[in-house]
Amino acid sequence: MNRRNSIPVTIVSGFLGAGKTTLLNRILSSDHGLRMAVMVNDFGAINIDSQLIVSQTQTTISLANGCICCTVESDLIEQLGRMLDNRENRPEYIVIEASGVSNPVKIANTLRYPQFRDVLSIDSILTVVDAAQFENLEGVMAQLAMEQLDAADIIVLNKIDQVRREQVDALRARWLYPKARLLEARHCEVPLELVLGVGRFNSDGKLKPAESRVPSHSLGITPARDHGAIFDTWCWSSDQPLSLKALRQTLAALPTDIYRAKGVCNIAEVPGQRCIMHLVGNRCEINPAEKWQGTAPFSQVIVIGKRGAIDAAAFQTAFEQCIA
Numbered sequence: 358m359n360r361r362n363s364i365p366v367t368i369v370s371g372f373l374g375a376g377k378t379t380l381l382n383r384i385l386s387s388d389h390g391l392r393m394a395v396m397v398n399d400f401g402a403i404n405i406d407s408q409l410i411v412s413q414t415q416t417t418i419s420l421a422n423g424c425i426c427c428t429v430e431s432d433l434i435e436q437l438g439r440m441l442d443n444r445e446n447r448p449e450y451i452v453i454e455a456s457g458v459s460n461p462v463k464i465a466n467t468l469r470y471p472q473f474r475d476v477l478s479i480d481s482i483l484t485v486v487d488a489a490q491f492e493n494l495e496g497v498m499a500q501l502a503m504e505q506l507d508a509a510d511i512i513v514l515n516k517i518d519q520v521r522r523e524q525v526d527a528l529r530a531r532w533l534y535p536k537a538r539l540l541e542a543r544h545c546e547v548p549l550e551l552v553l554g555v556g557r558f559n560s561d562g563k564l565k566p567a568e569s570r571v572p573s574h575s576l577g578i579t580p581a582r583d584h585g586a587i588f589d590t591w592c593w594s595s596d597q598p599l600s601l602k603a604l605r606q607t608l609a610a611l612p613t614d615i616y617r618a619k620g621v622c623n624i625a626e627v628p629g630q631r632c633i634m635h636l637v638g639n640r641c642e643i644n645p646a647e648k649w650q651g652t653a654p655f656s657q658v659i660v661i662g663k664r665g666a667i668d669a670a671a672f673q674t675a676f677e678q679c680i681a
């Protein structure tokens with residue numbers, strides 16, 4: 358296959374909770390007219406993201422229980438291989454949503470392996486930035502978010518509804534990425550013609566093994582390319598209905614080193630409907646979604662925090678106390 362016939366791939370990157378799934382849902386529910394495949398990666402043992410994808414008409418592949426650029430890279434290779442082998446149903450466009458802790462350059466490197474080089478063409482690395490949280494990130498988290506930004510061909514500066522105009526301007530002034538297209542957005546509402554099929558991938562200096570700006574040994578972590586060494590995750594599930602008030606209190610009481618929690622919840626006050634829970638920093642949303650449709654109601658929650666921030670026994674007790 359020559360490059361003109363290769364399948365374009367957009368790599369969606371961005372720190373935990375920035376709005377990647379929101380963007381993916383926006384793309385999928387738009388009138389793109391393409392046979393699209395999406396790959397979603399959750400860092401924890403359960404893949405919540407695949408449950409948060411609105412449209413189920415496209416092929417959705419979940420890569421769970423590890424970071425797409427480290428431990429589940431082999432899974433990515435296998436799943437891409439399988440997708441490409443299926444000649445009758447080959448996608449016309451692929452969107453890969455990396456987990457919030459991934460380095461997109463490593464994914465781009467994977468897509469350049471000989472078996473993919475002529476079949477897939479990277480359209481762009483798109484990095485979603487949370488305008489309200491970006492400046493709050495510290496240490497290795499800030500470094501990771503900067504690596505995601507450095508890799509970007511397109512930056513979606515999202516959640517501008519949560520900050521003042523001066524903060525948006527200050528963020529923009531701090532970044533000097535003349536080659537990246539910058540789009541400001543609320544709920545990732547960006548014109549799709551500016552993000553899909555744009556051929557903006559600029560490989561200059563990117564496609565070398567990305568060296569961490571902070572040597573891992575100085576952080577006291579294993580030198581492996583494994584983001585599992587920086588973050589801890591914890592999952593909880595229950596088939597009992599949860600009290601909305603108790604769940605809100607439990608989420609509000611999580612330690613500050615917990616960056617993200619998300620889940621599908623069975624809330625006692627909202628019988629018959631799934632509720633989607635998001636915690637990003639100290640902002641919490643629990644919203645009703647579609648009906649359970651043939652599945653027995655359940656709750657599945659994933660919590661992601663700095664290494665060592667998760668006290669599994671205490672979290673277990675706190676979440677069990679949410680049972681109505």
Ligand SMILES: Nc1nc2c(ncn2[C@@H]2O[C@H](COP(=O)(O)OP(=O)(O)OP(=O)(O)O)[C@@H](O)[C@H]2O)c(=O)[nH]1
Nearest residue numbers: 372373374375376377378379457516543544635642
């Ligand atoms: N106020 C506000 N909330 C937003 C905006 N964009 C996304 N959100 C909310 O931010 C939360 C996280 O959004 P997601 O799209 O799940 O973020 P993500 O980057 O996929 O998160 P991870 O997969 O955990 O890394 C959800 O509660 C969204 O509704 C925005 O522009 N403004």
